[in-house]
Amino acid sequence: MFEIVRMQEEDRVNVMNMVEVFYHSPAVCHTVPASTLLRTFEAALSGEQGLDGYVLLEDEKVVGFAYITEFYACEVGGKTVMLEEVYLKEEARKKGYATQFFHWMFETYSYAKRFRLEVSMENPGVIGLYERLGFTFLDYRQMVRDVL
Numbered sequence: 001m002f003e004i005v006r007m008q009e010e011d012r013v014n015v016m017n018m019v020e021v022f023y024h025s026p027a028v029c030h031t032v033p034a035s036t037l038l039r040t041f042e043a044a045l046s047g048e049q050g051l052d053g054y055v056l057l058e059d060e061k062v063v064g065f066a067y068i069t070e071f072y073a074c075e076v077g078g079k080t081v082m083l084e085e086v087y088l089k090e091e092a093r094k095k096g097y098a099t100q101f102f103h104w105m106f107e108t109y110s111y112a113k114r115f116r117l118e119v120s121m122e123n124p125g126v127i128g129l130y131e132r133l134g135f136t137f138l139d140y141r142q143m144v145r146d147v148l
Contacts, residue, residue: 021087027120029120050069050071052067058097067085067086068105076114080116081109081115
């Protein structure tokens with residue numbers, strides 16, 4: 001059985017191991033310091049930074065994680081839910097869990113005017129899934145100015 005539950009302190013080792021795999025996969029285009037990844041986990045636990053953390057379970061065993069934030073977006077006149085990260089272990093893929101996760105997210109955050117995510121062009125396997133779920137590409141190029 002597939003379940004989605006809030007991240008807890010006892011998930012730290014499992015989640016951080018998966019985060020390490022995720023950040024060394026084609027899903028991520030650049031390196032991120034381990035201290036930043038740990039700070040993200042802790043922000044999800046505290047709830048103080050507006051970051052929701054979830055673990056994805058198969059028969060009560062952790063097989064994935066997700067981080068979600070939300071913000072007001074002027075161009076849609078309402079809340080945008082940003083799927084910051086979603087990851088499923090290899091053994092949990094191709095079982096429909098990703099689709100179940102997205103339907104859960106759409107229902108849980110049903111007040112949102114937009115759902116948004118980033119995808120690496122180095123990770124073409126997930127693009128088809130995202131398109132089947134109704135996601136389309138924006139023509140924006142993102143720019144950042146990090147203050148670390």
